[in-house]
Amino acid sequence: MSNRPPPIYPDRVSRISPPSDDLAEVLKAINVRSTILCRSHFTAPWAFRVDGSDLAKFHIVLDGAAWLELDSPAESHRLEAGAIVVLPRGTGHVVRDEPGTPVRYLEAILADHPLDSAGRLLYGGDGPSSTVLCGAFDAALLPDDMTDLLPRALVLDQDGSGRVTRWLQPFADLLASDGAAPGEAAVLAKVADVFLTEFLRQYLTQQEAALVHQPTEDGDGAPIAAALRLMRRDPRARWTVEGLARQVGMSRTAFAAHFRDSVGEPPLSHLTRVRLSQGAGYLATTSRTIAAIARDVGYDNESSFSKAFKRLYGRSPSTFRTEWSG
The missing domain is CATH 1.10.10.60 (Homeodomain-like)
Known part of the structure; x- marks a missing residue:
């Protein structure tokens, strides 16, 4: 007779039923603490690379558009205005205006182009503009077996789940002005915390x-x-x-x-x-x-x-x- 433990999933899954106690406890424990790395105003041509690391990353395209390209195995996504991408495993990637635009490391760009008085990175040529908010958070907040269930990139556009996209408006409101309000970065990080926590919980519930x-x-x-x-x-x-x-x-x-x-x-x-x-x-x-x-x-x-x-x-x-x- 087998001594194997029983699986914790049901034979048929219903989204109406609440998650099991085991899963509910894990989801309740998710509490993201994010850092806003930079608020960038890019003008084409532009491109930046971020190496893979243990830190999860996220990017929010506030206006304009961009391409996200993940490191091996190759995977790409077109990001329109309002799109949010979360990289829960900290996968190395490139973000650029168009495929093929020469790329530099984000750290090198920041070193050569100090933030302006409003706390923005201004970078690129004379072409169309895009505004991108870049941030990171500690992916260690999840057990390894649940982190493995997350894809390398979760892309949410402005037409996605209303349960999640409602958090886009606070970002838009905070970033509407050209000036940098005192403590704006901290407020942005707090809004990002709430949004990312909700995003991960909604995905992992399934x-x-x-x-x-x-x-x-x-x-x-x-x-x-x-x-x-x-x-x-x-x-x-x-x-x-x-x-x-x-x-x-x-x-x-x-x-x-x-x-x-x-x-x-x-x-x-x-x-x-x-x-x-x-x-x-x-x-x-x-x-x-x-x-x-x-x-x-x-x-x-x-x-x-x-x-x-x-x-x-x-x-x-x-x-x-x-x-x-x-």
């Missing part, structure tokens, strides 16, 4: 389907913990049981049996839960199309994603999004 009792990182549990991390960090990879077993140094047969005994279901069944829970997170917090979300989480097309989503959540992705935003 991850309960993928939560299991995490195996230990050493001893017999290490290969399974490593496999879970691979699935969560790159759900769109073409994972197979054989491929995962090879990655963690086990035979296919031994890995499949050990995974099921530890997690409570076969590896590819759990991968489906990971993919769909991340899809639910995108649906709850962004306005990305269902087709784009399907690609992001490893499905070839919207139809196959929608069918799998309805089997787990009991409703279509579009209905789920409407219910969550309502």
